[in-house]
Amino acid sequence: MHDYMNANQQRWDELVPIHTESEFYDLASLRAGKTSLHSLELEELGNVVGKSLLHLQCHFGMDTLSWARLGARVMGADFSPPAIQFAQSLSQELGIEARFVCSNVYDLPHVLSEQFDIVFTSYGVLGWLPDIPAWARVVAHFLKPGGTFYIADGHPFKDIFDFDSNARDLQDVRMAYSYFGTQPIQSEVDGTYADRDARVSHTTTYEWNHTLGEILTSLIAAGLKIEFLHEFPFSTWPCLPGMEQGEDGWWHLKDRSIELPLTYSLKATKDTR
Numbered sequence: 695m696h697d698y699m700n701a702n703q704q705r706w707d708e709l710v711p712i713h714t715e716s717e718f719y720d721l722a723s724l725r726a727g728k729t730s731l732h733s734l735e736l737e738e739l740g741n742v743v744g745k746s747l748l749h750l751q752c753h754f755g756m757d758t759l760s761w762a763r764l765g766a767r768v769m770g771a772d773f774s775p776p777a778i779q780f781a782q783s784l785s786q787e788l789g790i791e792a793r794f795v796c797s798n799v800y801d802l803p804h805v806l807s808e809q810f811d812i813v814f815t816s817y818g819v820l821g822w823l824p825d826i827p828a829w830a831r832v833v834a835h836f837l838k839p840g841g842t843f844y845i846a847d848g849h850p851f852k853d854i855f856d857f858d859s860n861a862r863d864l865q866d867v868r869m870a871y872s873y874f875g876t877q878p879i880q881s882e883v884d885g886t887y888a889d890r891d892a893r894v895s896h897t898t899t900y901e902w903n904h905t906l907g908e909i910l911t912s913l914i915a916a917g918l919k920i921e922f923l924h925e926f927p928f929s930t931w932p933c934l935p936g937m938e939q940g941e942d943g944w945w946h947l948k949d950r951s952i953e954l955p956l957t958y959s960l961k962a963t964k965d966t967r
Contacts (some may be wrong), residue, residue: 755781
């Protein structure tokens, strides 16, 4: 597993300068005072004023800083040194108080000793992790008694599909992967979702499929109480061919008569005992 995650880290290290300059991440809007957060997490997580918040897999910190602007006392964690370095510099540039630590999720309890009111993570995170029960224990470890965990992420159902770069609609999609996958999926990826034409040298990635059942059960086993699980027929990006961005900002299938689960959100709390 170390070799797989090391390969992923090398790729994400390389992607940081590409992502920070991309239209996809739109750093200019953050610099202008706008939020990078979506309506979903803003509505479902609610008021964060005065609360301590740990953001797992924060990339280069846009969402972390957005929560800070809303009044949270934030800590962002990511396994990529260039990402954390950029997050720290962005925090200073914008005058937003935030702390950042470089660590992969599984090692974080060895480098960070505090607990938080909120643990947050979102969009494109769990597929990079091989061990979901261990991840859930990390989440529980960092929550104060009565604290809240919240995740919004791509629905694991969509990860059974594959398609070519020239695919135009769902007819060009094929079922290629098991929903109940246990082995890493190795892919060779040119460019990045934020810039398809970007030149990268680290093209190999390893990802894992995790079912909703595995995610839920792991959080429950770690001592958390599930408050809700919501599923949605839209995504933060065109994850399948034949999608268009609606007025709500989300990406939907053009044929609205076909609705697939593309995003889910989950909120849980830690027992006060």
